């Protein structure tokens with residue numbers, strides 16, 4: 001079970017920060033139980049900050065503990081309604097917090113401080129023997145993340161669902177980007193596992209309705225979307241998409257926020273928003289006209305024209321197209337060479353190139369997300385999603 005973003009930016013930040021450290025859970029538990037009580041608010045705040053400095057993923061069990069202790073220390077016993085059965089992530093978090101019962105805030109604060117202290121020692125000792133070799137990062141269910149040759153590769157890993165982005169995957173991608181922004185890598189690469197790059201938003205995201213009803217669902221969806229796209233706007237290192245196959249919806253639109261897009265000649269680029277009663281996101285209402293001109297952007301974003309890789313290259317959305325048979329070899333050879341370039345120079349260059357537009361992109365993202373919040377409640381959208389879910393319609 002992956003434990004990912006709490007609702008809202010602050011909470012997401014907290015959760016992202018709780019990800020880093022390699023550790024031994026039983027040792028940590030021992031450490032916690034042996035420590036004397038009495039952490040001050042200052043110790044607690046310092047521990048919250050120290051979590052940011054942890055270098056490795058502590059695993060979901062520990063992240064849940066950190067979450068529960070944080071909530072108990074700051075808000076007291078769990079008093080929010082239990083999330084629905086299918087809201088797995090929020091339910092796991094709720095369970096962890098609720099399990100603390102009436103534990104006093106002060107004790108929760110102390111336990112949090114002790115837990116972080118244990119995580120830090122574990123992280124420090126393991127970093128002394130840190131291997132340079134390829135390493136798969138634990139703690140992600142919908143992604144496979146590896147680091148090798150100063151490249152962090154984030155692979156979308158729901159091949160049986162064509163790498164559709166469910167809410168867990170959105171959350172895990174945000175965590176992965178936060179981690180990649182601070183790790184040793186010089187560039188970060190997205191790709192898909194299996195025959196698709198991604199089929200876009202998982203349409204079953206529309207099915208799990210919370211107690212607050214569809215309005216609440218749409219509101220939370222808009223917050224998730226805005227936070228997700230913000231992470232791409234703000235990502236500080238060169239970001240590369242290795243588009244191994246067809247790409248749909250949001251997996252296409254956010255390409256406008258990438259620095260390099262390499263595509264297999266098998267890839268296609270499809271944004272069927274009108275067909276789905278929806279509207280553009282990922283800042284594409286701004287980036288696409290800028291990249292390809294208004295006429296071509298309209299064809300894609302309003303009329304849902306599907307582009308081949310060659311067409312996407314001709315319109316400037318794709319940097320280069322490779323034959324599928326040699327795609328992986330050629331792309332990774334290229335990327336390994338690029339990854340040896342000086343890290344700071346690349347980072348600063350990206351900053352210079354992208355910073356002028358950051359504020360504008362954030363504003364556009366907020367506007368697109370808020371328009372979609374309304375759209376998701378429209379008959380046009382509901383009917384299109386129902387059609388897909390009842391297997392009557394495919395793209």
Ligand SMILES: CCCCCCCCCC/C=C/CC(=O)SCCNC(=O)CCNC(=O)[C@H](O)C(C)(C)COP(=O)(O)OP(=O)(O)OC[C@H]1O[C@@H](n2cnc3c(N)ncnc32)[C@H](O)[C@@H]1OP(=O)(O)O
Nearest residue numbers: 161164199200201202203205218221225249250376394395
């Ligand atoms: C109010 C709620 C808000 C929720 C939170 C939202 C957060 C942000 C939203 C951002 C918005 C983004 C907009 C978009 O991305 S629009 C694009 C949406 N994508 C689609 O419409 C694609 C739908 N899929 C298809 O048309 C076809 O599956 C395909 C991609 C053309 C592939 O067809 P093919 O015949 O090759 O394969 P299958 O259809 O048999 O697919 C294999 C299984 O995968 C499932 N699948 C594929 N794509 C999706 C998807 N996008 N959502 C859910 N499930 C998907 C498919 O059902 C099959 O499953 P099965 O084996 O169990 O039947």
